Amino acid sequence: MSKKYWETLPQGSVVLEAGSSAKFKTGGWRSMRPKWIEENCIQCMFCWMYCPDMSVKVTAEGKRAEFDYDYCKGCGICALECPGKKGKKAIVMEEEGK
């Protein structure tokens, strides 16, 4: 007899596959979208440090790269913490779909 769906679940809801949360894209939760303005960026990497997820990408050379919008939930912490250059922010929040 074939097993019912609930009989196939792993014991105690343990997740046996490492790093499987990457399969769960959370970017769809976002209503505000961070925009990176490269000319105002001083490469302080505050945004990378403050991001509660891992949505600020870094190049092989250790430089700031584009946002990973598959996981960015639009919390805006990066934009808040961004010191920018000469009073101009390198990250601004924009409404999604505009």
Place this chain on the structure above:
Amino acid sequence: MGTIVAVTGNEACAQALKQINPDVCAAYPITPATDLMQRFSSFVNDGKVDTELVLVESEHSAMSACIGAAAAGGRVATATSSQGLALMWEMLHIAAGTRLPIVMPLVNRALSAPLNIHGDHSDGMGARDTGWIQLYSENAQEAYDNTVQAFRIAEHLDIRLPAMVCMDGFIVSHSIERVEYIDDGDVKKFVGKFKTVHPLLDLDNPKSYGPLILTDMYHEYKRAQHEVMTKVPGVVLDVAADFEKMTGRKYSLFETYRLDDAEMAIVVMSSAAGTTKDIIDQYRDRGVKIGLLKPRMFRPFPFQEIADALNHVKAIAVLDRADSFGSYGPLFSEITGAVMSMKSKPAVINKIFGLGGRDYLPVQAEQVIDELIQVAETGKVEAIKEYIGVRE
């Protein structure tokens, strides 16, 4: 085989834990369980066990540390009472839902308010829906034997659920009784080597415990959790059979006493069952056909087996050492659940007794039997739920 000693229930349970030698114990003191873990901590201090004893800052932390240690892949135990169990509340559900076979002697004690340190079943009954297996013990011997068996039951690979071993606070935990200890080697052989399942410390195979499971799968996980509970009675009986081979002491899902030809039955758990058996003997001498059923396994509750055992009686008195305010006693609700499936519908009455350590006296058992005789004769129940031994 074995050693006969004079010890308290707490001492006997500490001895069982010493013989089993768990990998980790995380504990916080609370009357009347303090003495149990205090004795065990002496074993740790004296090098009698290899256990890592974690002295935490609360029972919430005690159960949290036990959960972490069990997930890491260790054999884990702790002990508590009353408010301590209450403070563990959310972690109890996590231990069961995560299928971690933690064993915990629960020295039953009343809950505040008003503050009271003495024995009743309010704590254990409050935790009946947490997903833990619950075994209740009548005396120190049973508390010791149940602790040894609990490890085998909880750790069985078809089960892997946490288990509470309950005994009445002070009445059992602090009274010296004759207890037969099993030899260390036999206990070790009986519980066997601990088998890990998905240990966190297996670093070559990383895994995650405690994920977020929302509307798409939570319902299914709970369905699966119930299914595991349905396998527990079979394992409890298998373990009891092996235990009997080793010790000659017989255990089951419940104990019956002079019940086979009885017309009336008293259902009561833990230490009060002993007093009740004495009074039943006195009534039997006078030709009154009265017997007793003492549930040992309260979770999962063996409805069908108990229904079969009580099927022939005309009247049942269920004695609860805990209350559900605005409802019946918790044991009564289960017994009436069992009665539901019976063709014969015996009359059932509920007596709340012994709250906050109030003595359960022989005269109370006599009153209950006298009333049962009336109920069996007339089929009439005056009041379903009443309090006995209450000052009026």
